[in-house]
Amino acid sequence: MAEINNTEINNTEINDNQQTQTHNQEVQALPIATKNMDVIFVQDVSGSMADQRSSVVNGINEIIGDLQKRYREPCSHCAHILLIKFSSHDNIRVGERVSVHDVKLMNPRELVCDGATALWDAVAIAIDRMNTSSAGVPATTYVFTDGDNNDSIKHTQSGVNEMIADNKKRNPMHSVLFIGSDPSAKRNAAGMGLDRMHTIQHDSHDTPVAYEVCRRALGRCVSGDTQIQ
Numbered sequence: 001m002a003e004i005n006n007t008e009i010n011n012t013e014i015n016d017n018q019q020t021q022t023h024n025q026e027v028q029a030l031p032i033a034t035k036n037m038d039v040i041f042v043q044d045v046s047g048s049m050a051d052q053r054s055s056v057v058n059g060i061n062e063i064i065g066d067l068q069k070r071y072r073e074p075c076s077h078c079a080h081i082l083l084i085k086f087s088s089h090d091n092i093r094v095g096e097r098v099s100v101h102d103v104k105l106m107n108p109r110e111l112v113c114d115g116a117t118a119l120w121d122a123v124a125i126a127i128d129r130m131n132t133s134s135a136g137v138p139a140t141t142y143v144f145t146d147g148d149n150n151d152s153i154k155h156t157q158s159g160v161n162e163m164i165a166d167n168k169k170r171n172p173m174h175s176v177l178f179i180g181s182d183p184s185a186k187r188n189a190a191g192m193g194l195d196r197m198h199t200i201q202h203d204s205h206d207t208p209v210a211y212e213v214c215r216r217a218l219g220r221c222v223s224g225d226t227q228i229q
Contacts, residue, residue, distance in 0.1 A: 031223035033070040037079045038097070038134040039063075039218065042126045044145035046087040050113040052146065052207050057106045059211025066219050067100045079222065082129060086122035087115030089153045094125060097133050119149035120160050123176075123192070127163045130174050138173040140221075142214055146204060148184040161193045179210050 041060060049056065064081065071079050079100040086092040126141045149157070167174055177198045178189040185201035202210045 030069045032075045033077050033222040034224040035222060036077045036137050037222050038137050038139035040082045040126050040141040042084045042122050042141060042143040045085045045111060045113045046117045046147060047114045048146055053108045053111045053113060055207040057108045057111055059208060061105045063215045064103050066215050070219060070222055071100055084122055084126055086118055089118040089121050089151050091115050092118060092122050116151035117147045117149055118151040119145060120152035120155040120157055123160050124155040124163060127167050131167055141176045143178045146181040148182055157191045164193050
């Protein structure tokens with residue numbers, strides 16, 4: 001039987017206490033949210049995303065964790081999260097809209113990547129959900145993908161463009177951001193009616209940076225420092 005050294009236990013307890021103190025300091029350093037917010041993640045899980053699973057999971061978890069800290073007590077506002085995972089047109093999985101505090105952090109094993117890319121169909125579902133579930137509430141949809149559309153059967157790029165424009169008229173507090181690591185990213189974003197302020201095109205090895213940029217921008221927005229439009 002392995003023996004436990006009391007010195008190691010004490011050192012572990014000291015390290016745990018230091019980590020707890022650091023965590024509490026980090027939480028206190030984040031400004032409390034000043035508005036309600038709905039966040040929709042439209043996450044590409046097609047086959048080509050397999051090598052980026054860890055970056056995707058870490059990126060989304062960090063955004064969720066940041067929001068949970070900003071909406072801590074005594075915050076009187078609330079945030080809700082909806083995750084849409086998509087690959088082929090017959091593999092678009094729409095989660096439930098839940099409080100940010102009820103979101104379970106993702107595990108890379110849960111993110112199965114296979115199939116094609118039904119980009120327009122997935123984005124159209126997200127816009128429809130913003131129109132219904134998030135009417136009258138500030139909301140942001142983040143579209144994360146590494147490819148071009150190649151499998152949508154219900155919607156087209158021009159149709160999605162019209163849906164985004166209509167959503168903006170109905171709900172001026174809504175926004176859509178397109179984050180892509182494919183050379184087609186800027187073209188696809190422009191085709192959807194999104195300007196460069198709502199578009200990030202990055203190399204695949206910079207995927208963690210792209211999620212971090214989104215985390216910081218969203219954090220500033222919900223805490224009243226900036227406004228995503």
